[in-house]
Amino acid sequence: MESGFRELLEEFLLEARERAGEVEAQLLRLGRDDPTGQAAALARIKSELHTLKGNSGMMGFSELQAIAHGMEDQVAALSGDPGEVDALLERLDALRGGLDQVDLDGDPFDEPAASADEAVGGAARGQASDAGSISIGAKDDEAVADRESEDPSAVDLAGGGRRERGSSVRVPFSKIDHLVEVLAETLIYRNRLSDTVEALRREIALLGDLSPASERRLRDAAADVEAGRQSLDKTLDELQGEVTGLGMVPLQGLFRSLGRVVHDASRNEGKQVDLAIEGGETPIDRTLLEVAGDALGHLVRNAVVHGIETPEIRRLRGKRERGTVRLSAEIEAGEVRIEVADDGGGIDRERLRQKARASLGAESDQLAIETLIFEDGLTTRDATDLAAGRGVGLSAVQRAVERQGGRVQVASQEAVGSSFRLHLPVAAAIQRSLLVTVDDETYALPLQAIAESMRLDDDALHEIDRAEVVRWRGLLVPLIDLGMLFGTRAHRPAEGFVVVIEVNGRTRGLVIDGLSGIRDIVVKSLDSIVGQPPGIFGSTILGDGRVIMILDPAALVTHAPSRVEPTRSDRPHPPARSTSPLDPPPGA
Numbered sequence: 001m002e003s004g005f006r007e008l009l010e011e012f013l014l015e016a017r018e019r020a021g022e023v024e025a026q027l028l029r030l031g032r033d034d035p036t037g038q039a040a041a042l043a044r045i046k047s048e049l050h051t052l053k054g055n056s057g058m059m060g061f062s063e064l065q066a067i068a069h070g071m072e073d074q075v076a077a078l079s080g081d082p083g084e085v086d087a088l089l090e091r092l093d094a095l096r097g098g099l100d101q102v103d104l105d106g107d108p109f110d111e112p113a114a115s116a117d118e119a120v121g122g123a124a125r126g127q128a129s130d131a132g133s134i135s136i137g138a139k140d141d142e143a144v145a146d147r148e149s150e151d152p153s154a155v156d157l158a159g160g161g162r163r164e165r166g167s168s169v170r171v172p173f174s175k176i177d178h179l180v181e182v183l184a185e186t187l188i189y190r191n192r193l194s195d196t197v198e199a200l201r202r203e204i205a206l207l208g209d210l211s212p213a214s215e216r217r218l219r220d221a222a223a224d225v226e227a228g229r230q231s232l233d234k235t236l237d238e239l240q241g242e243v244t245g246l247g248m249v250p251l252q253g254l255f256r257s258l259g260r261v262v263h264d265a266s267r268n269e270g271k272q273v274d275l276a277i278e279g280g281e282t283p284i285d286r287t288l289l290e291v292a293g294d295a296l297g298h299l300v301r302n303a304v305v306h307g308i309e310t311p312e313i314r315r316l317r318g319k320r321e322r323g324t325v326r327l328s329a330e331i332e333a334g335e336v337r338i339e340v341a342d343d344g345g346g347i348d349r350e351r352l353r354q355k356a357r358a359s360l361g362a363e364s365d366q367l368a369i370e371t372l373i374f375e376d377g378l379t380t381r382d383a384t385d386l387a388a389g390r391g392v393g394l395s396a397v398q399r400a401v402e403r404q405g406g407r408v409q410v411a412s413q414e415a416v417g418s419s420f421r422l423h424l425p426v427a428a429a430i431q432r433s434l435l436v437t438v439d440d441e442t443y444a445l446p447l448q449a450i451a452e453s454m455r456l457d458d459d460a461l462h463e464i465d466r467a468e469v470v471r472w473r474g475l476l477v478p479l480i481d482l483g484m485l486f487g488t489r490a491h492r493p494a495e496g497f498v499v500v501i502e503v504n505g506r507t508r509g510l511v512i513d514g515l516s517g518i519r520d521i522v523v524k525s526l527d528s529i530v531g532q533p534p535g536i537f538g539s540t541i542l543g544d545g546r547v548i549m550i551l552d553p554a555a556l557v558t559h560a561p562s563r564v565e566p567t568r569s570d571r572p573h574p575p576a577r578s579t580s581p582l583d584p585p586p587g588a
Contacts, residue, residue, distance in 0.1 A: 009102070012059050013102060015055070017099060018253075019052050020092060020099070023045055023052075024092055024256075027041075027045065027085055027088055028085075028259045028260065028262075042075065049068050049071050050068075052068040053069050070091065074087065089260070173286070176243075176247045179246070180243055181429075183430075185522075186236060187236065187430065188541050188542070188543055190229075191519055191520075191542060192543025193232070197222070200225070204219060204222055240430065244285070247287070249286050250282065251284055251329050251338070252277075255327050255329075258300050262304055265300075265305060269304060269308075271308050271309075271310055272311055274324050275324075275326075278327070278328040279330050283331075284424070285424075287429070288336075294396075294397075295400055295401055295422060296338065296422075298397045299397060299422075303341075303342040303418070304325060308325070308342055308343075309345050313345070324343050326341045336422075336423075337423055337424075338421070339419055339422075340421075340422075341420075342419075344417050344418065346412045346413050346414040346416055347412040348414075349414070353372075356372050373410065374394050375395065402553075403537065404425065405446050407448070408421070408423070409421040423448075431446055431520070431550075432447045432448075433519060433520075434517075436482075436497075436499065436512040438486070439489055439513065441548075442516060442542070442546070443548060445499065445501070445510070445553070449502065449503055450500070452473075452499075452500045453497055455498075456498055460472075467479075468561060472500055472509065475507065477507045477508065477509045478509065479492075479511055479561055479562055480508050480509070480559055480561055482510055482512055482535075482551075485559070496514070497512050497514065498512075501556060501557060506558065508561070522540055525539075526539060535552055535556050536552055537551075537552035
C-alpha cells in the first residue's frame, strides 16, 4: 500500500471513530432532553452520519457506506419508540466493528464485528494507539489523539479543507515514548550526579592537610557544583512535567463511551439512569488509559446494577425515578483522581456481611465493609447474569489500579448513594519512591503507599499467635521482615526501622535496616524469565548503575506476617492486651 493512501486511511479511521462516538452520545440523549435538545441531537446525528457515509464512499468502503445510509433512513423514520434507538445502536456497533476490521489491505469485514461490551475498551485503545500521534495546537494548547503524518498541511476530512500551516505540530506517539525514555535516562544521571556531589562534600570534610586558601577554593568549587546541580534539578523537573503532558490524552472520549454502558445496563435492569460528566478535559497518561477504561467500565456498570434502585423503590424513598451516575475527574496532589458516584441505595452492609461470612468465614468480621467489597468472588447477587453476579468486577478493578501504583477509595451512605474514587499516578513511567536498605540490598518503595516510618522499638512490639505486631496509632499492625521474606537473613534484627504501608484499609509494618532518601525512579517491568517474585512488581536503575527491585505494596499488605521462633519450652506466647482490633488479622 502506498504511504500516501496509508496516511489517508489512518486519518479516515480516526475521524470515523470520533464521529461514531458522537452519534452514540447524541442517540443516548434522545428521549431525555426537552424538544429543543432532541431536535439539536437529531440534527447532529444526521450531520455525522451523512459525513460518515460520504467519507466511507470516498475511501471505497461500500459496506460501511451502506450501514451509514441505512442508519440515516432509520433516523428519518424515528417515532419515539425506545426500541428504535436500541436498533440504531446495534447498527452503530456493526459500523464500529467494520472500522475495527479495516486493515492495511482495506477490507472492512474480514472478521465478525466487535460486540457492544467491547466499546469501552475499544475507546480506550483507540485513544492510546501506538500507531497514532499527538496533535499540539498553537491556538488552544490542547492535545488530542491523532494519526501519524509527516505532512504539516495534511488533509482535514472533517472540514473538507487543509489545516492552517503552522497552527499545530503532529508528533507520533512513538517519538514521545522515546522522549520519555531519554528523560528517564537523564533522571538516572541526575541521581548519579547528586550522589557524587554528596560524596565529594563528605570527602572535603575529611581533608586536614590543605592550607586554608586551598580548602576555601575547594569548598567554593564544591558549592558551585552544588548550585549547578540544584539548577539542573529545577530545569529537569519542569522538563519532566512538559514531557509527561505531551503523552497525555483527555478523558472526555472515554467518559463519553461509558454512556453506552449506562444505557445498556439500565435497559437490562429495567431502570432509568442518566450519566453526568464533569472534568472530561482532565488529561491522563495514555499508557494508563486502557486501565482506566476497564476499571471505569466495571464501576459504572456496578453503579447501575447494584447501586441505582428500580423506579418503584426510588418513588417510595421520595427520589426522582431517574437515577444518576456521575463521572468526574481532576488532577490534585500530583495524581489523577477519577470518581464514579451514584445517588442509589448505598452499600447494603448487613447483606454484604452475611455473604462474606458464608464465603470467607469468621475472619471477614475483622475487615471493614470498604475492604470486603473488593474480596474476590464476593457478590450480593443470588444469581449470575450477563451484567453481574460472579464477584470478580470490583476485585479486578482493584488489582488493575494497584498494578499501576494507584489505589481505590470507597464511600457509601445507605439510601443516599455510593462513590468510588480512583487514584492514578500522573506518569506511569516515573514514580516517586523511598529507597530502603535491607542486608546491604536497596529496594524502592512507592511513596503513595507509605503511611509513616519510625525506629524499631522493642517496647512497641508484641506477639499474637507467634506473629509479631507493632503498635501504631492505636492499632496493632502485623510486621513483615523484608530480609526474612527475601531469604537474606533468618532472624529479625534488634535495630532498624519500621515503615508502615497502607493500601485499601490493609496495613503492614516493613522491617528494614535503613532509609536512603526519596528519589524519582524510572519503572522497568521485569523480564518474563524472572517471573513475578512475591512482593516485587518491577525494577529500576540507580545513579551508580545498580539495578534494584521495586516493592509491591498491594501484594505486601496481603502477605502473612513474619513468624516468631518458638521458645525452648514450646510454650505459647501470651497475646498482647489491646482494645484495638488487628487490622488485618494475622495470616490475612
